[in-house]
Amino acid sequence: MNEKSDYYIQLNSKVEKMLRTSEFLGSGHNGIVYSLPNQRVIKIFKNKRICSKEYDIFMKTRRSKFFPKVYEHGDYYIVRDYASGERLDKYIKKHGINKEISHNIIRLIEEFKKLNFKRLDIRCKDLYLKEDFSITVIDPKNNYSKKVIYPRHLMKGLNNLGVLDEFLSTVSDENSKIYELWNFNFKQYLEKNIK
Ligand SMILES: Nc1ncnc2c1ncn2[C@@H]1O[C@H](COP(=O)(O)OP(=O)(O)O)[C@@H](O)[C@H]1O
Ligand SMILES: [Mg+2]
Structure with a gap:
């Protein structure tokens, strides 16, 4: 069956x-x-x-x-x-990332904090991007049950799409503390998982 x-x-x-x-x-x-x-x-x-x-x-x-x-x-x-627009990862694959998209991703994670989520992460494929670059979550999961302090899945997705450095440069321009937290944790994660 x-x-x-x-x-x-x-x-x-x-x-x-x-x-x-x-x-x-x-x-x-x-x-x-x-x-x-x-x-x-x-x-x-x-x-x-x-x-x-x-x-x-x-x-x-x-x-x-x-x-x-x-x-x-x-x-x-x-x-x-209905979430109009295109799946974030599919859009980035075709057009790359830009400052506005990066800014809206940062705001999304800030919003997760305001909503008291424990899991400050989401997968690229669960995000939809409208023409004005605003972002909608289509499939939220475990947001109140699993503790995740930085957007690892999201950054992994952006890394696979080859746009992580560009994204992080906007994070660094907008908020140096957040940049340090995300960059440090993600680098550590990559080192642990490379072998
Ligand atoms: N609000 C929505 N607007 C448009 N398409 C959607 C919407 N929600 C889901 N979909 C489509 O349906 C698929 C499955 O929905 P999703 O919520 O991810 O299910 P699951 O929890 O089983 O992963 C998505 O990958 C997307 O293609
Ligand atoms: Mg899904």
Whole structure:
């Protein structure tokens, strides 16, 4: 039996009705996402507990412009804003990074601090970039459970894309303390993981 074949969830008639006009947008480890009218999407989860954890994060971030607004939810689904724009890593691969994107990434991590996240990190592929270079988080995870003091995954992603130095030069211009913390920890991480 493959993974997809046991992806069966009893949905109520309301959700089934929503799905009739929807289009498939993407899927991941935890769910499948479909577009809905009015610039919204529905994410259907395989696991009730993960759905509830993601919903809890969205409740805590509901005043933040970096996170999609949530409209309704059930045991296995969440209806939220459609994230327009392009996945950050895909955009950078094509066009490189610039000061404005770097600035918005720094502001995003600052926002994580304000929201009392323990995990000050996110993967590039969970970020969407709009035309005005503003950033939206599409898939928040473990933000309140796992302690991470600097954006290691994010920096690793930028490093793989060949734009880490350019990003860090903006960090250094904007906030030397943050630059030292991030640069020091990431260099140490690279040294430990090279062999
Ligand atoms: N708000 C959104 N707007 C547009 N596309 C989305 C949105 N949320 C998710 N997607 C698409 O659906 C895919 C799976 O969603 P995601 O939340 O990452 O699921 P998982 O938790 O299973 O990783 C994403 O990689 C993306 O392509
Ligand atoms: Mg995902």
